[in-house]
Structure formats: C-alpha cells, structure tokens
Amino acid sequence: MEVCGGQTHTIVKTGLQELLPESVTLVHGPGCPVCVTPVAMIDRAVAIALRPEVIFCSFGDMLRVPGSTQSLFDAKALGADVRIVYSPLDALNLARANPKREVVFFAVGFETTAPANAMAVWEANRQGVSNFSMLVSHVLVPPAMETILSSSDCRVQAFLAAGHVCMVMGFEEYVPISREYHVPIVVTGFEPLDLLEGIKMAIAQLESGRAEVENQYARAVRRSGNYSAQERISDVFEVTRRTWRGIGEIPASGLRLRETYSRFDAEFRFTVEINHAEESRECISGLVLQGIRKPYACPAFGTRCTPDTPLGAPMVSSEGACAAYFHYGRRKEDGDTVVSIATAGD
Amino acid sequence: MCLAVPGKIISIIEDGHLGLRRGRVDFSGIRKDVCLDYTPEARVGDYVLVHVGFALSVVDEQEAYRVFEALRELDQLDELKESATP
Numbered sequence: 001m002e003v004c005g006g007q008t009h010t011i012v013k014t015g016l017q018e019l020l021p022e023s024v025t026l027v028h029g030p031g032c033p034v035c036v037t038p039v040a041m042i043d044r045a046v047a048i049a050l051r052p053e054v055i056f057c058s059f060g061d062m063l064r065v066p067g068s069t070q071s072l073f074d075a076k077a078l079g080a081d082v083r084i085v086y087s088p089l090d091a092l093n094l095a096r097a098n099p100k101r102e103v104v105f106f107a108v109g110f111e112t113t114a115p116a117n118a119m120a121v122w123e124a125n126r127q128g129v130s131n132f133s134m135l136v137s138h139v140l141v142p143p144a145m146e147t148i149l150s151s152s153d154c155r156v157q158a159f160l161a162a163g164h165v166c167m168v169m170g171f172e173e174y175v176p177i178s179r180e181y182h183v184p185i186v187v188t189g190f191e192p193l194d195l196l197e198g199i200k201m202a203i204a205q206l207e208s209g210r211a212e213v214e215n216q217y218a219r220a221v222r223r224s225g226n227y228s229a230q231e232r233i234s235d236v237f238e239v240t241r242r243t244w245r246g247i248g249e250i251p252a253s254g255l256r257l258r259e260t261y262s263r264f265d266a267e268f269r270f271t272v273e274i275n276h277a278e279e280s281r282e283c284i285s286g287l288v289l290q291g292i293r294k295p296y297a298c299p300a301f302g303t304r305c306t307p308d309t310p311l312g313a314p315m316v317s318s319e320g321a322c323a324a325y326f327h328y329g330r331r332k333e334d335g336d337t338v339v340s341i342a343t344a345g346d
Numbered sequence: 347m348c349l350a351v352p353g354k355i356i357s358i359i360e361d362g363h364l365g366l367r368r369g370r371v372d373f374s375g376i377r378k379d380v381c382l383d384y385t386p387e388a389r390v391g392d393y394v395l396v397h398v399g400f401a402l403s404v405v406d407e408q409e410a411y412r413v414f415e416a417l418r419e420l421d422q423l424d425e426l427k428e429s430a431t432p
Binding site: 089191218 | 350366383397399402403410412420
C-alpha cells in the first residue's frame, strides 16, 4: 500500500500496476488529507465563510469537496469571500492588509504542511495580528497505518511510506510499527522511478522474510527528518484525536493548536451551528481510502459521481484515488477492469 | 498537497519580509520567494524541496545523481534496443 495521494496519482497515471507481475497488487491508502477531512469540518468551514466579515482562505482542492449540503465553492457562488491561496503566509498577509476583516485559513494537511501552518501562527503571534485564525484539520500518517494494519480485513503486506511526510518528520516512528506488525516499510518518493525502486525494495524484504524500515528517497529524506520544522510544529500544535472521513475516529491521529494559541483557533473564535453532518449514502470512500475497494468497484463511479458532480471527497481532490482513476483510467474490453491510459492501447 | 517541488536557490535575504529568512528560488525558469527558515544550512546554488512556500529539505546531490544515472541507463537501454532491430 502506498499512503500518499501524490504517489497514487503517479501509479495510476503511468500505469505502474500493469507493468508489475500479477503476484504484486498495489492498494491505495488514505493519503489524501482533503479526502479524509470530516464532513462536519467542511460544514463548519462553509458556515464561517458565509459570514460577511470573513475572508476565507484555502488551498484550491478543498473548494469542491461536498459538505452535507454545500461545498466552499457553492458558498463562494452565493457571495462568500472565499479565496484560493498558495501558502498560509498569503492568508496572513491578507489579514495584515485587511485589518477590518476576519481572515480565516483552512489548515488541512498531513505532516508535510504542518511546518508552514505552524510558522503562520507563530508569525501572527509574534507580530500581534489579531484578525487572523485557522480552522485546523491536520492529520498524521502513522496512526492511520496502524489502524489499517490492525483491521481484520487487512491485506496489506508492505507499505510505501510518504516521502515528503518523512522529509519533515523523519522515519524513526515507523520502526515500532514495522516491528509490531512485521511489515516492510519503505520511504518512497513520487517519480515513477522512485515508486518502482520502493516497490522493488519492499518485495526484496518480503522475499527474504525481513521487516524493516528502509529509505528509497534518500535525496530528500534523512532518518531524523527536519529538526527545526519539528520544533516549530510542536511549539504551536499538539496531538489530538481526529475523525477521518470514511474511516471514523482514530485516537492521537491529528494536530490542534495549543491552548496558548487558542485565540488563533477559528473553532473558538466563531460559534457556528452545524446540523447533523450527513454523508452521501452511495459513497464508498471509506472502503477506497483503506484500500479495501478500488474506485471502479463503486456503482456510482463515473456515472452519478464525477469530478464535476462528486458524491464524496476522493473524486474531487487532486490526490484522491477516485479522481486518479477517473482521469487516467480506461475500461478494458472485459468491461470490468479499469487500467490506466498509459497501457490502454494493449 | 504533499507534493514538494525542487528548485535552485538564486539569492538569500537574511532578514527579509516578515523577519523570516527568505530566498529567491528558481523552478526551471519560474522564480518565487520562498521561506528558508527551516533550511538554515541551505546556501546559494543548493537545490531545495519547496512545499507551500517553505523549503523543507536540501536535496542531497549524490543521491540525486544516482537517480539521474539510473534514468540515463534506461535511456541507453532504449537506444540499444532501437539499434538492434533492423
């Protein structure tokens, strides 16, 4: 299983699965932070964005994710001031430039994005910016891997760990997981060659009965990760339990702002009423995110659920497995299997 | 969202905008301002991996070279195959 959505995209786009022998199956994990953001959090974001004094800032692919009834894009169409930003520092700059408005940044992401979000809050505090806050929905990779490994349905025999998450956090924390569940874990990059090498290293471990943590992505990842980034994250954030859309609550699997920074926490700054958060009944995103079903096994895939009319998050996010299969997949002649465009000519 | 892009540091400003260590980074022709606070060891000419405006790692040249070599070998294999068919 590869955990990172970026890796999923490379795999589907380049047809890596079809190049591998039949005995090797790649399953896709919940490595798409947009996909695992709970519906209630989207609803909260929409409610905050609809307030006239708010400038709501977000990364692009959060905008189309469906909430119970609306997405942020729908809110924007209704007149909410929703803006796409490249970096959380852009949101902070907007706050400084618009002192009469409330600027809220949607802080969604894995550990890779945490250093940037931590720095934005750190700087806001240092500069005394009072009209800036973050709606935090950060998630952590290792607890998700453990949840998958401890499930009775688990078919995963080896993991490709997310290269850029490990670039920040290092890979020490994967050693006890590898030991406890006896699974090879290979820290892998994002280029097709990286993925092939990572898969090869995992298979070599499986064939020799080893279960260790190895680093394929050594050009970017060091064992201890980026120390100054980790320090800043732990200054600003603390570990908390989080609900993963489609999976449920995983203890100690997310980050929230520390109490000293609670005035930058949009959940405290804005009281919003959320009605009972509802998922689409047809959407099987939870099964897709845990690698139990492939996207094309979903009856709504490509018909009722498309990137323009998504029922759930994985069809909308640039890192979602469903979106990857929709954009790069083609049905084989048997009408059942979907292969990537790269090999569709065979 | 977890994709970080490699770029080359063209210049560094020690106490630039917002008091952060910033750099001008070139991504194959596109230049952007990047925060270098998390890569204090980075120097002009180094390649860094950048995610949402922050450099998070300096690319290890030797390791990168290994990957380029592998890619080059693959290209050469292609050429061999082409020259073998009549």
